[in-house]
Amino acid sequence: DGGITQSPKYLFRKEGQNVTLSCEQNLNHDAMYWYRQDPGQGLRLIYYSQIVNDFQKGDIAEGYSVSREKKESFPLTVTSAQKNPTAFYLCASSTGGGGYEQYFGPGTRLTVT
């Protein structure tokens, strides 16, 4: 089955720890995205990548880092510098960088205490 997988579904961490969220897709999509969703708010873009070994900051990149070493994978690290890391994190992919439909993975719910 083609799709986007994110793991784990739920993640709990102590404040001050870095944590890496996984995102893998087997749709052969070129572009991948990371969003954050907080209760009552829309999705906000953290980082996106249109090709391997290249990525751009979104609106709320501070405190996050990414890598794109393989077309299929786009992991997101939430660093200790992120002031309010507790949120629902969503990974998406699309066939191209602009004007194309994005498809979402199931999401990772991160709780930091």
Add this chain to the structure above:
Amino acid sequence: QKEVEQNSGPLSVPEGAIASLNCTYSDRVSQSFFWYRQYSGKSPELIMSIYSNGDKEDGRFTAQLNKASQYVSLLIRDSQPSDSATYLCAVIPNTGNQFYFGTGTSLTVIP
């Protein structure tokens, strides 16, 4: 000014009625528009995309785009309780590749 605005609702309609969801956007030259459905605790799923003025129909769903008035709407005919969800509008401004999402409209279909 927000890029994309939606009425947060909640919007309640009886089963079998037409639900109308609206979205306005600020970038006059935006070209790409999308509607997503998000069930509570789940990720968004794409319902429809629309790129040209007018209506686009897919089953019980119709997207309507009016670029002159800068709004896009989603009509759900014969609403079912399973349509109860939050509906997100997304727009790609002409300036780049980034999606901008509205905060979503919560829809409840009452049996």
